[in-house]
Amino acid sequence: MAHPRRWTAVLCALVGATAVIAGCSSPASVPEPSITPPPPQPVVANDLTDEEISTIVSEQCGPVFAARGGDPVAEVRALDQFRADALVFLASSAQCDDIPTVLDGESGDPAVPFVSPVQVLDPPCPGDTLVSFWAHYDDDLIFGNPELDRALQAGDCVRTFFFTYSDAGEGESTYASEREAGIRAAYDVMRGSSGPWTDRTIQLASGAVLTMSRPVDDDRITLFFLRLPDGGLAGATFEYTGEQTLTKLNSGELLSLRTLDTGRSVSRATLEKTVRELIEGYDAATVLTHQPTPSDSGTPDHPDHRAVGEIVSAAVGQDLADRVRYALGYPSDAQPVNVGEAELARKLAAFSAYASHDPVLKCSDPTSCLRRVHFGDWLQRQYLTPAVPTP
Helix, strand or coil, X not given: CCCHHHHHHHHHHHHCCCCCCCCCCCCCCCCCCCCCCCCCCCCCCCCCCHHHHHHHHHHHCHHHHHHHCCCHHHHHHCXXXXXXXXXXXXXXXXXXXXXXXXXXXXXXXXXXXXXCCHHHHCCCCCCCEEEEEECCCCHHHHXXXXXXXXHHHCCCEEEEEEEECCCCCCCCCHHHHHHHHHHHHHHHHHHCCCCCEEEEEEECCCCCEEEEEEECXXXXXXXXXXXXXXXXXXXXXXXXXXXXXXXXXXXXXXXXXXXXXXXXXXXXXXXXXXXXHHHHHCCCCEEEEECCCCCCCCCCCCHHHHHHHHHHHHHHCCCCHHHEEEECCHHHHHCCCCCCHHHHHHHHHHHHHHHCCCCCCCCCCHHHHHCCCCHHHHXXXXXXXXXXXCC
């Protein structure tokens, strides 16, 4: 009989030198070659070039990045494409103070492109957003309410844009600024709070420079003031403001208008781009504005109303038209009363808060405002027509 140790040796030889079984010795270990890990690569999440980043962090907005400390180049490289595009726009338009909002923001939906600074300056709305465009301070309260109030009551957001300073030919004046203050007071009533508001200047991608006004404690509301000249009922009447009117702009008689507060020139093309930008920037579910065509009733509307309706209609084109609803203006007084008692009470409360700042109206409570000639009729009505009729 063979010695047990000889059988163990034979078995180990058969199974191979690398096998480990009872009684087999381990093979000599072979040192593995050391592998040096590659150096960490910088995060590149956008298409900005080194030159573009250097221009932004060193030249255009250097003080902002210097105040933040850290590695500004790495911080910019790590931005997703949406925030990188927002950064480029803010830097190129000298709105550097808003850059921390972009840098500290969270990454968004990669499918959403950057189209407007309002996408980063206004927080995302948890509900739907209603964007409306009006000629004058009070048009929204008279012809677009209670629709605006319903949106706020539902927790949706409202972004309201006013084309003119509503100055009635007085230009930049106490009358115009008081009417503007009245609009804020009316929205305070609708939102149920009277906290402070903050105003700031914002330049849009369209090139328009606006005043952006927001309540400090309520993200649901943003107002925009462009402050173009009021055209008056005749559409071409106010010599003090150079007889500049939206009607003349639309007809081509004037190539541009100048804002009354800053004297900036604004073309028809810029206005259309601004309308489009705000609708797309806020991804508006609903758009309200004036009716662009004459009413069948034969009652003339304010020329500024129709001009604004025409601009919005041209801006939305066919692809956004299904979001638009046109508000009937002065001719609505020929229609049946259709605002219910409860909604009328809220509408009158908001309007009277505004009217207390408007010396022409001479009413400051719901009862007296309801008695005002014409205004009482308009306030009891709201007629909205979809731009694309439902089948």
